[in-house]
Amino acid sequence: MELPCDGDGNCMICKNKPPTEEILTCKTCATPWHASCLSSPPPTMAALLNWDCPDCSNPNPNPIPVAPTQASSTSDLIAAIRAIENDSSLSDLDKAKRRQELLSKGAPSSSDSAKVNATNNHILDVLSGRLNCSFCMQLPERPVTTPCGHNFCLKCFQKWIAQGKQTCANCRHQIPQKMAHNPRINSTLVFAIRMAKSSQSGATNAPPKMYQYVHNQDRPDKAYTTERAKKSGKANACSGKVFVTVPPDHFGPILAENDPVRNMGVLVGECWEDRLECRQWGAHLPHVAGIAGQSKYGAQSVALSGGYEDDEDHGEWFLYTGSGGRDLSGNKRTNKSHSFDQTFEKGNEALRLSCKLGYPVRVVRSHKEKRSAYAPEKGVRYDGIYRIEKCWRKSGKQGFKVCRYLFVRCDNDPAPWTSDVHGDRPRPLPAIRELKNAVDLIERKGSPAWDFDDEKGCWLWKKAPPSSQKGVNCASPKQGMIIRKSKKGLKLAMKEKLLKEFSCQICRKLMANPLTTPCAHNFCKACLEGAFAGQSHIRQRTCEGRRTLRAQKNIMKCPVCPTDIADFLQNPQVNTQLMDVIESLQQKTEEMENSEDCSEESNDAHETPKATFDTADSAETCPVQVNNNLKEQVESKPHLETQKHETNGVHDMPTVDEGSPEGPDMDDSKELPTAHKPRQGNKRKKGNDGDSEAKEDDGVKTRSKKAKPAVA
DNA sequence: AGCCGAGGGTAT
């Protein structure tokens, strides 16, 4: 039995932490192994440099094709390593770091010179080889992190799971069921990789925009406006001011010019607490309905919240189900069962119109969508512009006809889950198996209104957007709120971004010994453990002091989302790859800083607080405070420009995929007899509304008009 | 002026 070191660097065979010089790093998967516990350690120094661990050298247990790696052993490299080893001024940690840097960079072998940019001294170097997915050997495109601290592409990981594997491909730790079947994107890594890529392509002056968060104290107005609405449990649907100056029937992205409050526009990846807040920023206006649109005009936006079980989410494309088909009479707000067919009317017809004309449709995803890897863990997130390429009807899972829409992403910004630095490119449509049983199929004829411009390299209106039928919403933002954008140095902005993205969400400092939870949130190990200090995993229950009942597991909620991470906390493993990246970036930033001390940046009017990169490496510098109300300010951002992305390295649509692996199409193959059930009334009966009369005595005069008809 | 809705909080 051969086993590597675990996430803490302890050998899984002898259980000890081997000294640095006894650690071997696999050239393929970068996993550390304890040399003395290997049955056949590499015989020579050269072999050591080009060493494949037992997992990677044995072709059988790993059926996923691994990209060939180039041999990189040169005598220079060995000499360099020896020099590091003999340098008495370095600590063991430093030595390990240097050595790893050397190895991961690989000897720039002449055979591979085309790929290696000799002058390239960028962050990508730092990342390459460390963050690579062990399956495809590329930087993960949609990174996910196992509880044992290893990072993979979402798709590679899913393939691995689909093969019936239950252990981490790197360290063989058991992968919990929840992670296996519902992996979450690690957005911190998305950021790291994106940043590295954009810095490599020379686009450093445009730091990636993502994960904006508008905090409560910065809101000029709250969603609740009436006294009654504030009464808990009584009303939640009272909306607040809409901050953006677009008409309610505005199509397409919301640009900076329509955002007088922040002058940023609504950015892809922006998150809100709930649908009401989402509404305030204009991304999706209805506070309950999933479709925003008018049957004669088109649909502007949709929400994906898992409300209809027929939905299928593949990130860059998804299959959306129309609304209706349910009996919501009385107070059956939660009725999920269909009792009649959906038809193309109202919102459904609006979507069909947007499909025919090729309008851009904004998409928001809600945490309520539990089956999708792309849904946010919390709240509602704006995911950008999609187009509806086709629509049709089919028999849904419950046997009644549902309206179906194929949405394909076409935004100039990358989706929140991808580490790609460029937006979408036109991509081939996925093959949808259920189409063979579709009826009422509509495909767009004629050219779409929103399309990709080859010359400009971005998506834009090819035809004039439909003129609004409504007036512009005139939010009057507080004067003081308007733009406090200073000409902050771009480098500084970048640095702040770094600091923020790699910060522990508990201590707010740069993460030390980062842990990635199964819900894909990152914290310092000390902070996360500190947050649950003193809590035992098991709660003993006694029955009247007589006998001891079966112990019950304590629930331990992730400090930033509702996920129970008690299991993870039993044996949390440091994400060493992420740790490496943070350390290296720190180093890089310091270098950059030193090299430009005398540059013009220093004449910036206001003294900027020093965004230090001190790691919170000791517990006392990093006070633990869980659930402090996110106290950051809205970030000043460079204007949201309709930027052109670099076209190099176009990482196009993951090849055309079939509809869904396990096929809802099975339903289609046989016409379900239930499709012809007698249609039930979909009208709400007035009488039911009257029932609520009795409790209207809250003393606040905000009776709804609805309460009256019972008397009338 | 209906009526509909991929919401949200609380009680069970």
Added chain:
DNA sequence: ATACCCTCGGCT
């Protein structure tokens, strides 16, 4: 988890 009990904006 799920059942209730509301909300109010916007489409028709």
